[in-house]
Amino acid sequence: MKAKIIKKTDIASFLDKLIEDYEAFAPVEMDGLISFEKVSSSSEALLDYPNSKMPPKQLLFPQSETLFSYSSTKDTGELEVPSGPEKPRLIFSIRPCDAMSFTLLDKVFGGDFKDPYYLNRRANTVLVSIGCTTPRASCFCNSVGGGPFSTEGSDLLLIDIGDEYVVQIVSDKGAKLLDKKGFEDTGKEKLDLAAGVIKTAEASMGPGVKTEGLKEKLDSIFDDPVWQQLTEKCLGCGICTYLCPTCHCFDIVDETIGSGGERVRLWDSCQFPLFTLQASGANPRPTGKERFRQRMMHKFSYLLDSCDQIGCVGCGRCITECPVNLDIRQVLNSIAQLESVK
Amino acid sequence: MRIDKVTVETDDWDIKTFSLSFVNQEDEADFKYIPGQFVELSVLGKGEAPFGMASSPTQPGRLEFTVSKIGVVTTALHNMEAGRTVGVRGPLGNGYPIEELKGKNMVMIGGGFGFSTLRALTNLALDETNRDNFKDITVIYGARRPGLLLYKDDLEKWGKRSDIHLHLTVDTGDEEWAGKVGFVPAVTKEVAPSSEEAYALVCGPPAMIKFTLPVVEELGFPPERTLLSMEMRMKCGLGMCGRCNIGSQYVCRDGPVFSLAKLSRLPQEY
Amino acid sequence: MPELTNKIREVARDLLQQKKVDLVIGFARGTTPMCSTPCFVRQDGEVNGLIWDSFCENNLAKYLVKRSDKIAIIAKGCDARAVVELIKENQISRDQVVIIGVPCQGMVDRGMVRSALEGNEIQEVEEKDDRLIIKGKNFEKVLNRNEFLHPSCKVCTHRNPVIYDILVGDTVKELDTEPYLDVAEFEALTPEEREEYFSKEFAKCIRCYACRNACPLCYCQECFVDCSKPQWIGKTTEASDTAIFHIMRAFHLAGRCVECGACERACPMGVDIRKLNRKLTKDVKERFDYEAGLNLEEVAPLSTFKPDDAEEFILHP
Numbered sequence: 042m043k044a045k046i047i048k049k050t051d052i053a054s055f056l057d058k059l060i061e062d063y064e065a066f067a068p069v070e071m072d073g074l075i076s077f078e079k080v081s082s083s084s085e086a087l088l089d090y091p092n093s094k095m096p097p098k099q100l101l102f103p104q105s106e107t108l109f110s111y112s113s114t115k116d117t118g119e120l121e122v123p124s125g126p127e128k129p130r131l132i133f134s135i136r137p138c139d140a141m142s143f144t145l146l147d148k149v150f151g152g153d154f155k156d157p158y159y160l161n162r163r164a165n166t167v168l169v170s171i172g173c174t175t176p177r178a179s180c181f182c183n184s185v186g187g188g189p190f191s192t193e194g195s196d197l198l199l200i201d202i203g204d205e206y207v208v209q210i211v212s213d214k215g216a217k218l219l220d221k222k223g224f225e226d227t228g229k230e231k232l233d234l235a236a237g238v239i240k241t242a243e244a245s246m247g248p249g250v251k252t253e254g255l256k257e258k259l260d261s262i263f264d265d266p267v268w269q270q271l272t273e274k275c276l277g278c279g280i281c282t283y284l285c286p287t288c289h290c291f292d293i294v295d296e297t298i299g300s301g302g303e304r305v306r307l308w309d310s311c312q313f314p315l316f317t318l319q320a321s322g323a324n325p326r327p328t329g330k331e332r333f334r335q336r337m338m339h340k341f342s343y344l345l346d347s348c349d350q351i352g353c354v355g356c357g358r359c360i361t362e363c364p365v366n367l368d369i370r371q372v373l374n375s376i377a378q379l380e381s382v383k
Numbered sequence: 384m385r386i387d388k389v390t391v392e393t394d395d396w397d398i399k400t401f402s403l404s405f406v407n408q409e410d411e412a413d414f415k416y417i418p419g420q421f422v423e424l425s426v427l428g429k430g431e432a433p434f435g436m437a438s439s440p441t442q443p444g445r446l447e448f449t450v451s452k453i454g455v456v457t458t459a460l461h462n463m464e465a466g467r468t469v470g471v472r473g474p475l476g477n478g479y480p481i482e483e484l485k486g487k488n489m490v491m492i493g494g495g496f497g498f499s500t501l502r503a504l505t506n507l508a509l510d511e512t513n514r515d516n517f518k519d520i521t522v523i524y525g526a527r528r529p530g531l532l533l534y535k536d537d538l539e540k541w542g543k544r545s546d547i548h549l550h551l552t553v554d555t556g557d558e559e560w561a562g563k564v565g566f567v568p569a570v571t572k573e574v575a576p577s578s579e580e581a582y583a584l585v586c587g588p589p590a591m592i593k594f595t596l597p598v599v600e601e602l603g604f605p606p607e608r609t610l611l612s613m614e615m616r617m618k619c620g621l622g623m624c625g626r627c628n629i630g631s632q633y634v635c636r637d638g639p640v641f642s643l644a645k646l647s648r649l650p651q652e653y
Numbered sequence: 654m655p656e657l658t659n660k661i662r663e664v665a666r667d668l669l670q671q672k673k674v675d676l677v678i679g680f681a682r683g684t685t686p687m688c689s690t691p692c693f694v695r696q697d698g699e700v701n702g703l704i705w706d707s708f709c710e711n712n713l714a715k716y717l718v719k720r721s722d723k724i725a726i727i728a729k730g731c732d733a734r735a736v737v738e739l740i741k742e743n744q745i746s747r748d749q750v751v752i753i754g755v756p757c758q759g760m761v762d763r764g765m766v767r768s769a770l771e772g773n774e775i776q777e778v779e780e781k782d783d784r785l786i787i788k789g790k791n792f793e794k795v796l797n798r799n800e801f802l803h804p805s806c807k808v809c810t811h812r813n814p815v816i817y818d819i820l821v822g823d824t825v826k827e828l829d830t831e832p833y834l835d836v837a838e839f840e841a842l843t844p845e846e847r848e849e850y851f852s853k854e855f856a857k858c859i860r861c862y863a864c865r866n867a868c869p870l871c872y873c874q875e876c877f878v879d880c881s882k883p884q885w886i887g888k889t890t891e892a893s894d895t896a897i898f899h900i901m902r903a904f905h906l907a908g909r910c911v912e913c914g915a916c917e918r919a920c921p922m923g924v925d926i927r928k929l930n931r932k933l934t935k936d937v938k939e940r941f942d943y944e945a946g947l948n949l950e951e952v953a954p955l956s957t958f959k960p961d962d963a964e965e966f967i968l969h970p
Contacts, residue, residue: 094921276919292888
C-alpha cells in the first residue's frame with residue numbers, strides 16, 4: 042500500500058491548499074442537517090461525522106439538471122447546453138460507501154451510451170474519502186462488497202490512527218493531490234497501526250445481509266406472495282430512493298420559463314406510481330408491491346446483469362430514514378430464507 | 384426536422400401521420416435505421432415522447448411517424464401543421480431482425496395503432512430492391528371499425544399486388560365495408576398462415592396480443608420465431624432512466640422487439 | 654408500558670380468535686433503537702409481536718384506506734381522530750373497523766434524543782416509567798421522556814382516543830396548554846419574516862412526498878402534483894415548485910388535518926411542515942369552531958355552507 046502521513050494538525054492547511062486549486066465540497070452541518078456543500082475554508086468541513094443526510098451523488102448527478110435551454114418554444118432555434126464547471130472539483134471527507142457508489146454510476150452512465158453530463162463531472166472530480174473507524178449499527182457496507190475502509194471509487198483514503206492520518210494513495214489523481222506538499226511516506230509501524238484500525242472497525246460490524254445466492258433467489262421468487270407481506274407497511278414515498286447513493290433513475294421534463302424554457306433531468310423514483318404509468322392509463326407496476334419488488338430486483342439482480350455490480354453500498358440511509366422502518370437488511374434476509382421456486 | 388405533411392389517418396381525427404424531412408443534410412446521412420426502431424420526438428416546452436418509424440428506409444428523404452393524441456407531447460404534435468420543426472433523437476432500440484428475416488416467410492399481425500412499425504417493415508420488404516430477399520408476406524391487420532384503419536393508400540396499393548397476402552378486418556363493419564368482420568385473433572385462425580419457414584410478427588394493443596399469441600402457437604410458430612414489439616413508458620431511450628425494463632431488459636435499449644422465447648424468460652411484468 | 658403491551662396482545666388475540674376481525678394493525682419492535690414499526694397481524698399466534706412503547710409514532714389510520722377486510726387498529730388519540738375523518742369521508746365504514754384505543758402520553762422524538770447525546774451512537778434504550786435509559790458504547794444516560802416529545806405531541810389536545818370500541822389502559826390527563834400559542838407567535842411576525850421562514854424551510858424539501866404518503870388524510874387517487882393534464886406544478890426542487898406543493902397540500906388538509914404530525918416525522922430533511930397546517934387548523938377552529946376528527950356527526954365546515962359563515966375575506970380581499 043502506498044501511503045503518506047498527515048498529522049491531524051496539518052489536515053486543515055492541506056484542505057485549505059487544495060481549496061486554492063479546486064472547487065471543494067465537504068460535509069457541512071447546518072441546522073442539525075449534514076450535507077455536502079461548497080466550502081471556502083477548511084473550518085467549515087466536518088471530518089468526524091456519522092454521514093450526510095443526502096448522499097453526495099447530487100454533486101455528480103444533481104437532483105435537477107438542465108440538459109439544455111431554449112430562448113423560445115417557437116420551434117427549434119437557439120438551444121444552449123450549459124457549460125460544465127471550469128475548476129476541477131474536490132469532494133473531501135466522503136465516506137467509503139458513498140465513494141463506492143460512483144463506481145456503479147460510472148457503469149450506468151458510461152455504458153454503451155455515454156452520458157456527457159455525468160461523465161464530464163466525474164472526470165473533473167477527485168475524491169478524498171475518510172474511513173469509518175466506528176461504523177454505525179445501520180451500516181452494512183462490509184456485506185455488500187465494500188467496507189469501512191474500502192478504497193473503491195476514491196482517489197485518496199484517510200485512515201485515522203490517532204494523532205495522524207495514514208493517507209492511502211488509491212489513484213494517480215489522488216497522488217497528485219499530495220504532490221509537493223512535503224508529507225512523509227508511511228513506515229511499517231504506522232501501516233500496521235492502520236491495519237489494526239481497519240480490522241477493529243470491520244470486526245465491530247453486524248452480520249448485515251447475505252448476498253451470496255441472492256440474485257438467483259430473487260430471480261426465482263418474482264411471483265412469490267412474500268412481496269405482499271414484505272411491503273405491506275411501505276408508504277410508497279421516495280425517501281429510500283432519493284437518499285440512496287446508487288439510485289439513479291430519472292425523469293426528463295420541459296420547464297417553461299417566460300417564452301423559452303429548459304429541458305431538465307430530474308431524479309425520479311421507482312416507488313412512485315407515475316414512474317411507469319403509460320399515457321394509455323396502463324401501468325405494469327400498479328401497486329406498492331410491484332414497485333418495491335422492482336427496487337429490490339433492480340438493485341440485487343438486474344444491475345448484476347447489466348453492470349456486474351449490485352446497486353447497494355450499505356450506507357444504511359434507507360434504514361435510518363424510512364418513516365416506517367422498512368429495513369432492507371430484514372427484507373433481503375427474509376428473502377434469503379425462502380425456498381427457491383423454479 | 385421539418386414537418387412536410389400531416390395526414391389525418393382516422394375518421395375521429397385522433398391519429399395523424401407526420402412526414403418529416405431533415406433540416407440538415409448531414410443528419411440525414413447519419414440517420415440509418417431499420418423498421419421497429421424508434422425515436423424520441425421533441426416539442427420544446429412540452430417534452431419528448433417515443434414513436435416508432437412508420438416509414439421504411441427504402442424511401443429516403445423523409446421519416447414518418449404515426450401519432451395518437453393521448454398525452455401532452457402527442458397533443459402538442461397534433462396541434463402542429465406543415466412547416467413547423469420538431470426535434471428528433473434517435474434512432475433508438477433494436478428494430479426487427481432484418482437479416483434473420485431474410486429468406487423467410489413473414490406473417491405480420493397488427494391491431495389498431497400498433498401497426499405503424501409493421502407497415503414500415505412491409506414497405507421495406509415490398510420495395511423492389513428488397514422483395515427477393517423475403518419469401519411470402521402475409522399481413523393481417525385489424526381495427527375497431529373501417530374509419531380507424533391506418534395507411535389507406537398503402538393498403539390499397541398492397542391490395543393490388545400479387546406478392547402480398549393482405550387480410551383486413553374490423554370489429555364492426557359499416558355499409559361500405561366489404562372486408563372481414565372479426566377480431567384479429569379469430570381472423571388469424573381463419574387465415575391460418577403456414578408457420579413453415581415463417582416468422583410471426585405481432586404488434587397491437589395488449590388484449591389483441593394476449594389472444595393472438597395462443598393462435599400463433601397453435602399454428603406452429605415456435606417462440607423463437609414469434610416476435611413482439613413492446614411498449615412501456617420511456618424517457619431516456621438509452622437504458623439509463625430505469626422505467627421501461629422487463630426484468631433486466633430495457634425495452635428502449637434491448638427492445639422494443641423481443642422474441643416470445645426471450646420474453647418468456649423474463650418476469651411477466653408488462 | 655409492558656402492561657399496555659400485554660393488554661394489546663390479549664385484545665388482539667381475542668379479536669382474531671373470535672374471528673371478529675381479519676387483521677390487527679399495531680406496532681412491533683423495529684430494527685433500530687427507539688424505533689417501533691407498523692405491524693400487520695392475521696394469526697392469533699403472532700400477537701406476541703405486538704408492542705407498545707414511546708416510539709409508536711406512525712399514524713396507522715394510513716393503512717385503512719382502500720381495504721375490504723375487517724380490521725382492528727391500535728389507535729392513539731391522533732390515530733383515532735384520523736379514523737373519524739376517514740369514516741366521515743367515506744374511505745372506510747364504521748363497522749369495518751374495530752378501534753382499539755390507547756391513551757397516549759406523547760411519543761418520543763428520537764432525533765431530539767440523539768442530539769442530546771452529542772453524536773454518541775445509541776445501542777439500546779430501555780423505558781422505566783417516565784425514564785429513558787439509554788445505553789451505548791461506553792456510556793449510559795437517563796433522560797426524562799416528557800422532555801423529548803415530538804413537537805406535535807407537545808401541543809396535542811386529544812391524547813385520549815375520541816372514539817374507540819375497546820380502550821386499553823387508563824385515560825390520561827389532557828395537556829393543559831394554550832393550544833395555538835406557537836401559531837400566534839408566528840402570526841405576530843412580519844410578512845417578510847414569515848416568507849423568509851417558509852423559504853428557508855421549503856428549500857430543504859427534496860420532493861420525496863414522504864409527508865404526503867405518511868399523512869392519513871392524503872389518500873387522493875391522483876394527487877394534484879401527479880397530474881399531467883393539466884400539470885399544475887413543476888416537479889423540480891425550485892423554490893416556487895416546492896412552495897406550491899406544500900401550500901396546496903396544506904389547503905387541501907384545511908379542516909381535515911388531525912394534527913398527528915406524521916408528515917413532519919416522516920420528513921427526512923426536517924422541514925417544518927406542520928406550521929402551515931397548524932395555522933389553517935387554528936383558522937378553522939376560530940372561524941367555524943370546528944376541530945377535525947372529534948366526532949362522526951359534525952359536518953366538515955369546508956364542505957358545507959352556513960348563512961352565518963365568516964365571509965369578510967370575500968368582502969375585504
